Amino acid sequence: MGSAPITCAATAITYGVPISTLPIHEIIPTLRTQLASREAVVLSAPPGSGKTTVAPLALLGEPWLAGKNILMLEPRRLAARLAAGFMARQMGEEVGKTVGYRVRFEAKVSPATKVEVVTEGVLTRRMQDDPELAGVGLVIFDEFHERSLQADLALALCLDVMTGLRDDLKLLVMSATLDTEAVSRLLNNAPVVLGTGRSYPVGVEYCPGAPPAQPQPREIAKQVAAAIHKGLTEQPGDILAFLPGAAEIRHTQALLTAGLPPGEIAIHPLYGDLSLTAQTAAVQPDPKGRRRIILATPIAETSVTIEGIHTVVDSGWKRSPQFDPNSGLSRLTTQRISHASATQRAGRAGRRGPGHCYRLWSMGEDHGLKPFDPPEIMSADLSQMVLDLARWGVHKPDGLRWLDPPPAGHFAQAQSVLLTLGALDRQGHITPLGKKMAELPTHPRLGHMLLGAAKHNATDLACDLAALLSERDIIKGRERSADIEDRIHALAAFRTDGPAAARALEADTDGCRRVAQTSRQLREHLPKPARPKGNDKAAPAANAGELLALAFPDRIGQRRNEGRGQYKLTSGRGAVLPAHDRLAGQEYLAVAELDAGRIEGRIFLAAPLAREAITSLFDARLQREEKVFWEEQSGTVKGQRLLRLDELVLETAPLAKPSAEAVLTALLSGIRTLGLGALPWNDKARELQARIICMQGWQPEAGWPEVSDASLLETLEQWLAPYLTGMRSAEHLKKLDLFAILAAKLDWQQQSRLEREAPTHLTVPSGSKVRLRYTPGEPPVLAVRLQEMFGLADTPRVCNNTVPVLLHLLSPAQRPMQITQDLRGFWEGAYHEVKKELRGRYPKHHWPDDPWQAQPTSRIKPRK
């Protein structure tokens, strides 16, 4: 068996409420009286309570609604159609009479319609066109606990309308969870009406697996497969398992097929990217009556209901996108689910009878779960919403009353994207172009592309691209390329040669159908292309890359030379293609879809782009720059003329005459990278440096200049720059006379003081001029033959007689015999020992018993 054994906690809790007959009817009278006197009411009732279909019809005859309609908001098209159909049947009517619906691509409404069920996008669009919501007396928000971006926006817009334009508009916010306090507060302390649901008890069993550190797909799959095996033996009926994503589903499926007898049990993956046929198969009962295991993403939490589920296995993880305002990109992350989500998942086992739920964590960890999922507004790309708000006249996150205001950073990022696209001005106000973009039923980036395409004679292609990017990828399969041309070809094949031709190109035919439909709708929103008049020549048609560049001007990729498939984006960020992708050889890409990743982004959809196309498309945004820099390799200052698009360098050319100032700056930075040793130091210059540093140490208050290596390196501009005129290479630097340059840091007075107080030589009793050696922080060293010092009592001093030198007293052969700063002490003491040794080694020299009276001599040869 391909899965690990599993041990389960003996604890089991049960929740759920007893079955009763639609308890929602019991609270209808309360709902009526509350809504009659208040502008808003919150209705909280669990799934299965019937609130979606009961509440609108029950309120239809209210006097305050006379002559006005109900608008009900649903998060999904299917739910809108089902709810309208159910209500129409209740009234014994066709859909589109008293009860109708309006979703994208489809409307069933008539002048007789009193209840109109709409999806979220329809409502925000309608409010933009008709802010007063003329003829509407009540807006119902269904499934508000899902807290979609659009529902949050619609609620904020409704509240705005109610404060000014429409004091007779009422709201009913319906939610399946009990987190109603915040909504109630936002709606001026609206009353909360509580209903009960109708569901069966679900026994919950905790089966802790490995501790929940960072989840590995294989590890999650192993635990889920083990729990499924346990469920197969302990529980009857079908099993629904919740996993974070496709990778975990694949692994679990592999483990199960390896561990189960073939053919007896049907295993179905279920996730949004799957073909419609595969999804339908997963949702329906098995045609051969076999037991079923459904391996699903959170799609099965709300969007899809599966009949006959008795057992749920909950991994406790989900994958969701997190917007990163720094990069302006989203990344998918695997996270723990919320408590509300865990309850919702368990509830999926109790729709038709008592059920059972295995949770792959411990009961103790329940407390670590967040009570609710954060609303979408906290983690989404806000550019479309910010454009809608600008059109509404709102330019700041706090311009409306929100349940959770949009995060300021995300809001600002959206504004900056919209500014780049020309939809907003610097104040965040909408431009005429922005208004046109907001009227198109698509993301502002794609709207920008659609509107720009006419000029490039490519409106049809732009519609297809916008449709492709609005819907799920039509090419499935793990080996697919990121090249968007593949999708364009498949779509063309689908249109001209039918579904089989599309399938031959590995495209999903339902997907092609959806994309074609979306493309057609977008085309209808755009003006008909003007026929070229007389001898006007039509502009050459733009290709996919050029069009995508209009939508994603901040995501142009340039190949890096580090490895195949590595790109740098206009923002400076890195992004990679799989190395096997055929696009990977392209020098430039227009990137449409990518995941922010941790360090580097991952490119999922892109098109090749010619450099000439970039320069002509972004002419106004190109930066022409002259760059003068130190080239380490050649050790010279180089000048280049650059053509840049933000962080990308599109062209370089040598710069004939760089400005002297720029050359100097580059040369100085070159010296800084090479270090001070790159300058032509000689002993004389180093000695001068040491003498100045010594003087500064001995006379800290006397104003000696800072000339240590560190401070010289820091202050190159001040002391060295004036001597660098005309120089531009390491070779040129060799001509510098550092001694003279350093000396020039001293004024005349300091120079003569230096000669006096830190002299290069001292005259010793023999008459010789002997060199002093200076080392910063130490006394200067006078190395002199002992014989030359006869007769001198006191150690010579420098620095205005304050610093005794360190004497290295040498033998005639320059061997150090004694090191001392106390000459008098030496003559009186140690000399007499040294003398004996010297007499032995140098018998022909004169080694007097009385050095005080002896004649100093500089003669090297001994006396005859």
Next chain:
DNA sequence: CTCTCCCT
């Protein structure tokens, strides 16, 4: 080791 879900 290729990516959750949904909407105009």
